[in-house]
Amino acid sequence: MNSIIYILLAAGLVFFGGSTLAAFYWAAKTGQFRNLEDGSRSIFDGDEPVGAATDSFADKRPDRPLRRAVSGGSLT
Amino acid sequence: MSMTSDHPVATPELDRVERARIDESTRIPVLLFFGSAVFWLLVGTLFALLASFKMNAPHFLDQWGWLTFGRVRPAHLNAVAYGWAAPAGIGVALWLMARLCRVPLMHSKLLISAAIFWNIGILLGIFGILSGDGRSIEWLEFPNYASLMLFVAFGLIAVWAVIMFRFRQPGHVYVSQWYLLAAFIWFPWLYSTANILLNFEPIQGGAQGAVNWWYGHNALGLWFTPIGLAAAYYFIPKVLGRPIHSYYLSILGFWSLALFYSWNGMHHLIGGPFPAWMVSASVVASVMMFIPVITTAINHHMTVRGNFHALKWSPTLRFTVFGAMCYTLSSVQGIFMAVPSLNKVTHFTHYTVGHAHLGLYAFFTMIMFGAMYYITPRVVGWEWPSARLIRWHFWLVAIGIGVMVVALTIGGVLQGLALLDPGVTFMASLDYTKPWLLLRSGSGILLTAGHIVFAVSFTLLLLKAGSKRTEPTLFGSDQGRKPEALVP
Numbered sequence: 214m215n216s217i218i219y220i221l222l223a224a225g226l227v228f229f230g231g232s233t234l235a236a237f238y239w240a241a242k243t244g245q246f247r248n249l250e251d252g253s254r255s256i257f258d259g260d261e262p263v264g265a266a267t268d269s270f271a272d273k274r275p276d277r278p279l280r281r282a283v284s285g286g287s288l289t
Numbered sequence: 290m291s292m293t294s295d296h297p298v299a300t301p302e303l304d305r306v307e308r309a310r311i312d313e314s315t316r317i318p319v320l321l322f323f324g325s326a327v328f329w330l331l332v333g334t335l336f337a338l339l340a341s342f343k344m345n346a347p348h349f350l351d352q353w354g355w356l357t358f359g360r361v362r363p364a365h366l367n368a369v370a371y372g373w374a375a376p377a378g379i380g381v382a383l384w385l386m387a388r389l390c391r392v393p394l395m396h397s398k399l400l401i402s403a404a405i406f407w408n409i410g411i412l413l414g415i416f417g418i419l420s421g422d423g424r425s426i427e428w429l430e431f432p433n434y435a436s437l438m439l440f441v442a443f444g445l446i447a448v449w450a451v452i453m454f455r456f457r458q459p460g461h462v463y464v465s466q467w468y469l470l471a472a473f474i475w476f477p478w479l480y481s482t483a484n485i486l487l488n489f490e491p492i493q494g495g496a497q498g499a500v501n502w503w504y505g506h507n508a509l510g511l512w513f514t515p516i517g518l519a520a521a522y523y524f525i526p527k528v529l530g531r532p533i534h535s536y537y538l539s540i541l542g543f544w545s546l547a548l549f550y551s552w553n554g555m556h557h558l559i560g561g562p563f564p565a566w567m568v569s570a571s572v573v574a575s576v577m578m579f580i581p582v583i584t585t586a587i588n589h590h591m592t593v594r595g596n597f598h599a600l601k602w603s604p605t606l607r608f609t610v611f612g613a614m615c616y617t618l619s620s621v622q623g624i625f626m627a628v629p630s631l632n633k634v635t636h637f638t639h640y641t642v643g644h645a646h647l648g649l650y651a652f653f654t655m656i657m658f659g660a661m662y663y664i665t666p667r668v669v670g671w672e673w674p675s676a677r678l679i680r681w682h683f684w685l686v687a688i689g690i691g692v693m694v695v696a697l698t699i700g701g702v703l704q705g706l707a708l709l710d711p712g713v714t715f716m717a718s719l720d721y722t723k724p725w726l727l728l729r730s731g732s733g734i735l736l737t738a739g740h741i742v743f744a745v746s747f748t749l750l751l752l753k754a755g756s757k758r759t760e761p762t763l764f765g766s767d768q769g770r771k772p773e774a775l776v777p
Contacts, residue, residue, distance in 0.1 A: 218485060222485070229475070229478055245461065245462055249536040249537050250536065252461040252536050253532035253536035253539075254532050255460060255463050256388075256463055256523060256526060257527075257532075259300060259301040260308065261304070261308070261527075261530070262530070264531075266530050267528055268603045268604065268605045268606065268662075269602040269603050269604075270602055270676040270680075
């Protein structure tokens with residue numbers, strides 16, 4: 214009984230270590246590490262574009278404009 | 290809208306409807322997890338107060354075995370870690386997964402069953418601990434019948450996450466999604482392995498300690514931390530409408546966390562009966578954690594920089610930025626605590642307890658509060674009832690956790706130095722901690738008040754108190770469509 218559990222645990226170790234490596238390989242191969250600038254914008258859409266704040270207290274609106282990104286995010 | 294380029298006709302209106310549809314699809318599972326999290330937060334806080342008072346007055350309520358310190362303290366830990374923090378994190382993660390996969394939530398029955406299993410597990414576990422059935426293994430005190438329930442729930446959620454990822458809309462995999470998938474896949478494995486080796490088929494001797502802290506540290510590092518960071522990496526840019534400062538650093542941070550964090554656990558065993566290489570490897574890996582921590586700190590700071598005034602008007606950002614700052618603080622503190630010469634002072638003192646609260650409360654819990662303030666109105670379709678309640682919640686818990694961490698840190702160092710001094714008796718070393726433990730109980734009262742305010746606010750929202758709003762997204766209904774508010 215014990216030895217079966219140890220074999221399962223060792224197999225788990227290999228499986229999870231392997232799956233992390235596989236995920237890394239997959240990410241590199243499918244271009245996840247390319248065009249990082251576009252990647253960082255993938256959470257915005259036409260309705261909530263870069264530049265639109267999306268949360269505030271109901272009774273308190275932004276009192277002055279937000280500043281654009283200081284670097285990296287050249288907002289177009 | 291670059292990532293929705295496969296819909297060339299996408300208009301703001303279509304995007305808005307699509308987003309509202311995705312948010313709405315997550316409603317039942319997300320609210321089940323959020324609702325039970327808030328309930329167990331109150332229960333866990335009650336146990337925390339009881340345990341803290343017992344530090345000030347050891348005979349307080351000790352006439353019942355059920356309420357002795359040895360049971361109330363693990364009941365607190367498990368109620369807040371598995372009852373509050375984990376389900377709150379799961380709720381946030383489900384909503385984020387649906388948004389980041391850009392598809393409505395599928396197979397919600399899997400998640401609803403998971404929520405039911407989960408809550409039965411917590412109920413059985415807390416009952417088991419209080420009735421004297423707990424295991425004296427830190428972070429794994431739940432009896433086997435309870436941990437089995439949690440494992441089933443974790444498993445169902447992991448399967449769901451893989452299905453969602455499989456059927457996502459094509460496009461970039463955002464950094465938050467990496468963190469979430471990693472957490473969903475790592476944790477069931479971690480939890481089952483540790484439970485098998487310690488509770489179901491226990492291994493013998495000192496190796497138990499190694500497995501215990503491999504689990505204990507990884508529960509924080511490979512479950513709570515990735516979920517907290519996933520939320521921070523989504524909400525900070527999303528609320529400000531400003532992409533992450535350096536996306537490259539965020540990716541580097543994720544992969545270096547994946548590489549180094551799982552080695553860290555043995556630094557809990559410095560000075561213990563373990564092979565020196567195990568502890569040394571762990572200390573080295575702990576110091577290497579500087580890489581993911583500093584990349585994350587730089588990224589979050591530089592994204593908010595210039596817009597700190599936004600903390601005044603955004604409840605989500607206020608909690609999230611507080612949490613993100615405390616992530617840096619607690620991680621850097623943790624790195625130093627892994628250095629053997631400093632560990633000698635802080636180990637086995639209240640300093641460690643302060644560190645744990647800085648990590649799991651000031652970092653993780655605050656980010657969860659921030660995320661819940663963003664998500665809940667969007668899935669319910671109703672605005673928070675009162676901005677004043679949100680402000681009270683923030684200041685009560687921010688001051689409460691601040692006081693607690695400072696008190697335990699100072700008290701812990703005094704205690705540690707006294708313990709190392711052969712001229713001071715053990716009993717005298719405890720005297721040094723007394724005023725700080727009193728302060729800790731005071732901070733606990735503030736935190737309790739904050740949690741009650743939050744629970745009231747949350748319940749009123751679920752009951753749809755206050756005026757009706759018809760917009761699908763509520764907080765953002767005004768500014769969401771006002772990009773011209775940003776001067777070039």
